[in-house]
Amino acid sequence: MTLLEITIITMIRIAIIISVLLLTVSYLVYFERKISAWTQNRIGPNRVGWRGALQPFADVGKLLLKEDIIPSASNKSIHTLAPFITLVIAFSTYAVIPIGPNVTLFGYDIPLAVADVNIGILYVLALTSLGVYGITLAGWSSGSKYSLIGGIRSSAQMISYEVSMGFSIAGVVLVAGSLSPITIVESQYGWMWNAVLQPIGFITFAISAFAETNRLPFDLPEAEPELVGGYHTEYSSMKFASFFLAEYANMIIASALIVTLYLGGWQVPYIDKLGLGETLTVLIQIGSFFVKMGAVLFFFIWVRWSIPRFRYDQLMSLGWKVMFPLSLFNVVWVAVLIMLFNI
Amino acid sequence: MSIYDVIFYLFAILTIGSGYLVVTSKNIVHSAFYLLFTLFGVAGLYVLLAADFIAIVQLMVYVGGILILLLFGVMLTNKVTDVKIRTGTIHIIPAVIGTGLLMGVIVSMMLRTNWKSEPGELPFTTTYGLGRILLTDYVLVFELLAMLLLIALIGAASIARRDNE
Numbered sequence: 393m394t395l396l397e398i399t400i401i402t403m404i405r406i407a408i409i410i411s412v413l414l415l416t417v418s419y420l421v422y423f424e425r426k427i428s429a430w431t432q433n434r435i436g437p438n439r440v441g442w443r444g445a446l447q448p449f450a451d452v453g454k455l456l457l458k459e460d461i462i463p464s465a466s467n468k469s470i471h472t473l474a475p476f477i478t479l480v481i482a483f484s485t486y487a488v489i490p491i492g493p494n495v496t497l498f499g500y501d502i503p504l505a506v507a508d509v510n511i512g513i514l515y516v517l518a519l520t521s522l523g524v525y526g527i528t529l530a531g532w533s534s535g536s537k538y539s540l541i542g543g544i545r546s547s548a549q550m551i552s553y554e555v556s557m558g559f560s561i562a563g564v565v566l567v568a569g570s571l572s573p574i575t576i577v578e579s580q581y582g583w584m585w586n587a588v589l590q591p592i593g594f595i596t597f598a599i600s601a602f603a604e605t606n607r608l609p610f611d612l613p614e615a616e617p618e619l620v621g622g623y624h625t626e627y628s629s630m631k632f633a634s635f636f637l638a639e640y641a642n643m644i645i646a647s648a649l650i651v652t653l654y655l656g657g658w659q660v661p662y663i664d665k666l667g668l669g670e671t672l673t674v675l676i677q678i679g680s681f682f683v684k685m686g687a688v689l690f691f692f693i694w695v696r697w698s699i700p701r702f703r704y705d706q707l708m709s710l711g712w713k714v715m716f717p718l719s720l721f722n723v724v725w726v727a728v729l730i731m732l733f734n735i
Numbered sequence: 736m737s738i739y740d741v742i743f744y745l746f747a748i749l750t751i752g753s754g755y756l757v758v759t760s761k762n763i764v765h766s767a768f769y770l771l772f773t774l775f776g777v778a779g780l781y782v783l784l785a786a787d788f789i790a791i792v793q794l795m796v797y798v799g800g801i802l803i804l805l806l807f808g809v810m811l812t813n814k815v816t817d818v819k820i821r822t823g824t825i826h827i828i829p830a831v832i833g834t835g836l837l838m839g840v841i842v843s844m845m846l847r848t849n850w851k852s853e854p855g856e857l858p859f860t861t862t863y864g865l866g867r868i869l870l871t872d873y874v875l876v877f878e879l880l881a882m883l884l885l886i887a888l889i890g891a892a893s894i895a896r897r898d899n900e
Contacts, residue, residue, distance in 0.1 A: 470768065510860040514791040521799025525771065528803065532764065532810050544810065547803060554799075571862060 402507075409486055417640045418448035424693050431697040452633070460629040465535030474533060475627065475634035478526030482641040485519045488512035489648045490574045491681050493658060493674060512573045513561060516649065517554075520604060523642070524550045527623050530635070534626035542622025545612050545704065552711040553603035553610075559719035560597035563590050563726040564653045577657030585656040589729065593722035594654045596715050601646040603711065606639065608696040612704055647688035655684050743783055750776030767806050774798050788861045 422437065422444070429436025437444035462468055487507045509515050524547045531543015564586050565571060568579040580586060587594040603610040614622030624635045651657060658677040668676070702710070753772035760766045774797045781790035824830075869877050 467762075467764075470764075509787075511787050511791055511862060514788070514795070518791050518794040518799060521795055521803075524799070524803055528806060528810075529768070532806075540810065544807070547807065551800070551803065571860075 406487075410483065413483065413486060413641060413644065414637075416644055417637055418452065420640050420644065420689065421451065421636075422448050423689075424696075427690070427693045428697045431694075455633040456630055458629040460631065461626075463535055463626050466626060467533040467535065470529050470533035471626075472631070474526050474530035475631045475638075477529065478523065478638040479634045479641075481519055481523045481526065482638040482645065485516055485645050486641075486648070488515055488573050489645070489652055490577055490657060491678055493677060509572065511571045513565065513571045513576070513653075516573075516645075517558060517561065520557075521550075521554060523604075526635075526638070530627070531623040534623075536626050538620045538625045539623050542614060542619050542625070545619075546606060546623060549603055549606075549610065549612060549707065549711075552708060553600040553715070556596050556711065556715035556719040557600035557604065559716070559723055560593045560600065561653065563593040563719075563722045566723070566726045566730060573652050573657075577652055577659060580656040580659055582659075582661050585654065585659075587654040590722055590726050592718055592725065594650075596719040596722060597654065598650055599715060601650060602692070602695070603707075605642045605646050605692075607643065607692060609699045609702050610707060611701060612707060643689065643692055644685070647685050647692060650688050651681060651684045655688075657681060739783060743780070746776045746779035746783065749773075750780070763809055764806070767802065767809060770802060770805075771798060774802065786861060788865055 425447070426436045426444075428434075437447040440446040440450045462471055488509050527546045527550075528543045531539045531541075531546070534540070564576060567586060567589060568576040570576065570579075606612075606614065614624070619625070624632055627635060658681040660677055660680045663673055663676060750773050753769045753776065756769040757766045757773060760769060774793065778790045778793040778798070781787075781793060
């Protein structure tokens with residue numbers, strides 16, 4: 393392939409991923425509202441379009457037309473920059489996640505991820521640790537005590553849970569023997585999903601993912617009764633929408649990561665035994681990735697509307713005294729499994 | 736000039752330019768913010784040198800860990816944010832002598848070292864080799880560093896707890 397061809401194919405892949413992601417984010421907000429209504433025995437949005445299906449577009453239109461207020465006590469340049477940092481980091485994380493096996497289109501062998509980076513998992517970890525910046529800087533630059541406390545809480549929380557997240561991933565890397573997401577998915581052939589092999593790692597990773605995305609029960613950074621809106625208290629209009637988008641994009645990335653690392657990615661057990669055609673197999677595999685992702689996303693929303701919020705000291709002691717030892721134990725467990733059964 | 740040269744100069748400008756802004760900026764949080772770009776530029780240079788693992792670790796440890804803690808410290812000590820830091824020039828003559836000597840040493844080292852440059856295939860990934868070396872040839876240093884970090888951790892905890900006695 394020439395440089396031009398590689399550039400064009402990569403551009404197309406980026407465009408597809410970004411548009412799918414944006415569309416999923418807007419409909420995720422709609423589903424969150426619908427599911428919450430269902431949980432609380434309400435009706436939910438049902439005015440715009442068929443059963444409220446056009447509600448996300450109405451929301452975006454409203455946010456675009458709102459006045460953009462910059463508080464006079466704020467640090468203007470950083471206040472403007474913070475939402476964009478958050479958004480860019482949230483979207484660029486998606487570059488390494490594979491949604492299907494390699495496909496051959498028009499004579500080109502195309503991997504179904506924007507970039508096949510051989511240290512992809514580390515790339516994801518590095519970008520999630522960068523994600524703290526947007527929130528911290530937003531909290532600091534707003535010049536409001538609620539924002540500042542929200543920003544500081546969020547960074548303390550993210551740093552604490554990153555430790556157990558990293559150790560849970562270490563278990564996955566041990567099994568796959570590689571840091572590339574594509575190899576990790578390929579190593580979970582059949583029923584050898586990591587969720588089956590290392591259930592403890594799966595649980596610690598999922599809980600850390602909840603904490604990293606600031607979702608309930610870990611949404612201390614924006615606990616309404618104490619902090620108004622947390623780090624985005626002083627944001628309005630499209631800048632607020634950027635934080636909102638990034639939050640939901642992070643949720644999608646977290647669920648895509650859970651699927652890739654623990655639920656076998658695009659693998660469907662025993663699909664090669666059925667004797668289907670190659671095209672059909674690939675389509676089913678891509679479909680299975682999205683079905684698994686949807687299930688995890690539903691779980692995220694379900695938990696949010698069922699469980700109350702932790703207190704801050706409970707959150708910290710859970711992170712350091714429970715999650716961290718458990719994830720360390722998981723690494724030992726996986727090492728012993730590999731030694732005994734040679735997987 | 737190949738595309739790699741262009742990328743190299745872009746990262747070099749990013750690193751040096753933001754480094755200059757770190758020392759000249761009057762607001763300490765802005766300095767910390769510019770340091771983010773300096774560290775980022777260095778990570779980019781590592782990628783160009785085909786040291787992918789080092790580049791990511793640079794991002795994770797320095798940008799994601801140390802700089803965040805630095806920002807944290809600055810934000811929590813609220814008074815420091817209001818202090819205007821002196822960024823003027825003082826003690827010009829000793830500074831010029833000192834930095835001139837350092838620069839001379841670095842440049843002469845650069846020119847005199849017999850750099851090994853062999854044409855060869857770059858490895859696909861450096862992670863495997865690095866892991867092997869760390870747990871065989873350099874295992875003693877590796878373990879000693881782990882001990883050092885543990886001691887630092889215990890020390891920090893004991894300093895933080897002293898008030899309660």
